[in-house]
Amino acid sequence: MIRDDALAALPVRAALPALNDALDGHGSAVLVAPPGTGKTTLVPLALAGLTGGGPARRVVVAEPRRIAARAAARRMAWLLGERPGESVGHTVRGERVVGPRTRVEVVTTGVLLQRLQRDQELAGTDAVVLDECHERHLDADTAAAFLCDVREALRPELRLVAASATTDAAGWARLLGGAPVVEAAGVSYPVEVVWAPPARPVRPPHGMRVDPALLAHVGSVVRRALAERTGDVLCFLPGAGEIARVAGALGDLAGTDVLQVHGRAPAAVQDAVLAPGTRRRVVLATSVAESSLTVPGVRVVVDAGLAREPRVDHARGLSALTTVRASQAAGRQRAGRAGREAPGAVYRCWTEAEDGRLPRFPAPEIKVADLTAFALQAACWGDPDASGLALLDPPPAGAMAAAREVLTAVGAVGPDGRATERGARLARLGVHPRLGRALLDAGAGGAAERAAEVVALLSEEVPREYGDDLAAALRAARRGGDPYAGRWRTEVRRLRAAAKGSAAPAPEGRAAEPSGGGREGGDREGGGREEDVAGLVAALAFPERVARLDGGSYLMVSGTRAEPAEGSALRGSPWLAVAVADRPLGRGHARVQLAAAVDEDIARRAAGALHEERDEVGWTGGDVVARRVERLGAVELRARPLSDPDPALVRGALLQGLRQEGWGLLRWPPGAEALRRRLAFLHRRLGAPWPDVGDDALHARVEEWLEPELGRARRRADLARIDAGQALSRLLPWASGEAARLDELAPERITVPSGSAVRVDYGDPERPVLAVKLQEMFGLNASPAVAGVPVLVHLLSPAGRPVAVTADLASFWRDGYKDVRAELRGRYPKHPWPEDPAAAEPTRHTNARLRR
Structure with missing residues (x-):
């Protein structure tokens, strides 16, 4: 009725x-x-x-x-x-x-x-x-x-x-x-807002991690709300793990039922939450209770202020849910749950000032999520780039490009981006295309039944208590009586049925077959060992996360490093197929959350598209190293020395060394260093055609000045024999004739009044320096100039120590000389100290020498 x-x-x-x-x-x-x-x-x-x-x-x-x-x-x-x-x-x-x-x-x-x-x-x-x-x-x-x-x-x-x-x-x-x-107008009741932040600062969420101090505080706020208010309490937390932790902290509440609502909750618990209770209730829920479900009897909401959203790191190939601050819109939705049936209250576990800084709305999933499944849906729909779809927000170009790379690698789309027959089959499986690829390809190797079990395990977040070993988690699911295990069995049956009509051989050339080992794939992969099948499926689904033990960590073929947790049974395995990983705050390496041990045969089969052999010539350990290297992506499998490497590769390695260690690898006689500084001064002062001789500019024009010497070099010692000054002279503006004016515009030495030819220091390209004994400059009233720039004269004592710095000799003779003369004439009585230096005879000798 x-x-x-x-x-x-x-x-x-x-x-x-x-x-x-x-x-x-x-x-x-x-x-x-x-x-x-x-x-x-x-x-x-x-x-x-x-x-x-x-x-x-x-x-x-x-x-x-x-x-x-x-x-x-x-x-x-x-x-x-x-x-x-x-x-x-x-x-x-x-x-x-x-x-x-x-x-x-x-x-x-x-x-x-x-x-x-x-x-x-x-x-x-x-x-x-x-x-x-x-x-x-x-x-x-x-x-x-x-x-x-x-x-x-x-x-x-x-x-x-x-x-x-x-x-x-x-x-x-x-x-x-x-x-x-x-x-449609709703019936709502007033909801009082109570700001209930923690007494002490808590660490912000990172990845899936939530500060335990915040969860302990949320538990205490729930107890406070129970004491201060009537009616049921609905508490919002980001995920099942946080719900379990808060439920454990609450323990047994007298006369109160504590219920946990999330996507993995048993149907009986869901039914109990959605029906009026006979006792007072505390309902710990994820965002599923924001708007999709009506929980009767709720008068109080406790909001932890957190939510889970998908994120993807395309550079590292890592994608997962991450914990973020809930938006203002989500906060309003949650608070409204307290005012459905009567006036209520919401306890917000943050400050009122923080509330104004929260994002207004949650990020649309299309902006932040892995778009591989979406791109396959669009390709099967006939719109590979999704440009013709009616979407509120267009998909980011970078995320779509990354998705197309994955789909191309698994044979789901062709060169034009449209779905292949295999892609259509993958779309019909109802799992992520990566997992669909693993299901089909592992099935083709004789492990279809077991592959469905592993794919079902990876299609939903695995309970933490199952551990990080994928094979052990599979055994736990088989014997488990928890709600997750029940859903897993249902999904296994679905996948087995779906795979029967979808199995097909992998596209030619897309994955290399196992090499060596002496065992047929079907015998090994279908023979019943969880370790073999779990590793094969994980490796086929995430080939770029196949990882080899390298020192104290694992190097994925993508180039990302990862580490299993301390005490993990996975540690020490020569190879891993990493199914789930994240990057914790403050750590340079990813953290393995779920993986399986594999051997090199499986690694080669799964990551076959990334297998290559090539000559690698690079600058390593301070010299040129040439090798023939076999790789799986970033993972080096084998290497042997090359006796006759490609000269072009050697040249590139030498240039790499020069960039890393600098032009000091060449031989720089004193004249070469001086030439570079003179050219730098003229480029700064006059510009073209005088060349820029800075490090970057020399790299950019290396063909013009360092050939053919560089072409003849094979190792570090050969670089040390190249005369840098002779090479640099090739950059002088010979074609315009300006090169002939080098000594005129930026002379290496300047002849001073005493007749000495004193070297000019061009170390500062703004103002050259002339360091000369004071007595040798007597009689000169105007400071010398180069390229129209007065040099900065460092006047030296007879002992060669600076006593004055000036760019205006006339002013110095008039104002500064008296003080210098008074201070030094007693210390150096053998040297001339005339009262009128501007009219005196310049000399580089003592008084005795002058008298002779």
């Missing part, structure tokens, strides 16, 4: 006429309805004609999460007084509960994408509701883009509703071709 009273209490009912008018007139609409109004439950029933009359239609509702899809279907079935699978059913990965009379089917967005790829017309479906659009999950954005194409090209009569609690209504309306926006 239909529960009319419950249906009548849903506020969205008032918006149904406007929604029907919008769909009748335009065919699509944007529905904005606050949480708790019934948009997820009443709207699909009304569109299907199951409540309030209207034509019978088949409606598909797409939810971003499995837990939300199941809950929505159960709630709608309850409103109709039926069991799930009758008028309302659901389909999630590995689970389908529908019947012949089903008119509303709730699916995950991933399932919807699979259907669209199999049947672009969605035959038999009259309307699609995309729920929780504001969360901006990549699958939801992709499904919306595909549905826009379907409506435009194939099914203009297909009704499409983009529904959300809070969203960019104008953006979605524009995306749907100017669709009307229908707003």
Whole structure:
């Protein structure tokens, strides 16, 4: 029997006429309805004609999460007084509960994408509701883009509703071709905000790590909320691990049930959370409870202020979920949960000042996530670069380029970017293309049954208690009785069935076969050893993460270094296939979170596309080293000396050495050093045609001045025999004739009044220096100049020590000389100290010599 009273209490009912008018007139609409109004439950029933009359239609509702899809279907079935699978059913990965009379089917967005790829017309479906659009999950954005194409090209009569609690209504309306926006008023109660930051600063989240001090504080705030408020408490935490830690800290609360809600929670726990409790409850939940689920009885929200978002490091080939500060929009959504049924309160575990600095909205997944699966979906759809898809945000070019590289490597797309037959099969498997490649290729080697087990294990985050050894985790899943193990078994059955119709040989030339070993791949890989199959699947899925022990760490073929945890059974294995890794704060190496030991045969097979043999000539250890090297990417397998390396490679190695160690590797006689400084001065003072002789400029013009000497060199000792001054002279402006003026413009020596030829120091290209004994400059009133620049004269005592520095001799003779004379004439009585130096005879001799 239909529960009319419950249906009548849903506020969205008032918006149904406007929604029907919008769909009748335009065919699509944007529905904005606050949480708790019934948009997820009443709207699909009304569109299907199951409540309030209207034509019978088949409606598909797409939810971003499995837990939300199941809950929505159960709630709608309850409103109709039926069991799930009758008028309302659901389909999630590995689970389908529908019947012949089903008119509303709730699916995950991933399932919807699979259907669209199999049947672009969605035959038999009259309307699609995309729920929780504001969360901006990549699958939801992709499904919306595909549905826009379907409506435009194939099914203009297909009704499409983009529904959300809070969203960019104008953006979605524009995306749907100017669709009307229908707003439903919600019933909400005031929510008091209590700022409850930790007493002492906590470390910000990094990767998946959350400071234990923050989690301990969240637990204490939950206890405080229980003491200060009535009603159930809903606490938001970023992930299952944090939920378990806070639950452990809370322990047994008298008269209170502690429930944990996340994607891995058992169905029984999910049901208990969504039904009114007989005792007071503390519900520890991830962001799944922000808008997808209504938890009755909640009067208090405790918000840790954190969320999990996908991130990818394309340079290191590492992608995973990461912990971030929740956005202001998420904070409002969470707080609203306390005001669904009565006035409530939200305890925020941060300061009011911090709140204003939080991002306004969560980052769209298309901007930050690994786009390999998205790129394959777009290629199978016929739009490889996604340029024609109706998307609120275009995919970043760099992420798409990285995705295409992966898809090309696994044979999923051809040179034109379009999906191959193999790519279409990979898309139908319903797992990441990397894992799909491993499933198909390992199956081709005779390990299909076991490969499905490993792929199922890698398609969802493995519980931490399973450890970091992939083979051991596989054994734990087999014998496990926890909810994860149950989901794993379901996924294994699904993958085995999917792989049977999808197995195909790998494209030619894409992966090298195992070399040596004397064992056939099928015998070894299908023979039952978890270690062999786990390693093969991980290596095929992540070939760039195949790693070899190198010193105290592992070097991946991508060039990234990684380390297993202290005490890990993986330590010491010659080779690893790393399935999951991250880079902790303050560490230069990645941390291995899940991997399997492999041998070199498997490494060669999986990373065969990165295998090469080449001559490598480089500057190593201060000299040229020439070798013939066999590599898997960055991992060196074998090397032998080269007796007759390519001269061009040798030349490159010598240049590398000169860049690393500098031009001091050449022979620099005193005249050569002086020439370089003179040329630097003229370039600074006069510019062209006088050459720039700085380090970078000399490297840029090395062919002009260092050949043919460099071409004849083979090692460091040969460089040391090259006269740098002779080579530099090739850069002089001979063609213009200016080279002949070098000694005129920047003379090496200047003849001073005493007749001495004194060397000019051009060490400072701004102002050359002339260091000369004071007595040798008597009678000279104007300072010498080079290239129009007065030199800086360092006047020296008879002992050769500076006593004055001037660029204006006349001024010095007039003002400064008296003090110098008074100080030094008694110390050096044998040298002349005339009262009028400007008129005196210059000399480099003593008084006695002068008298003779």
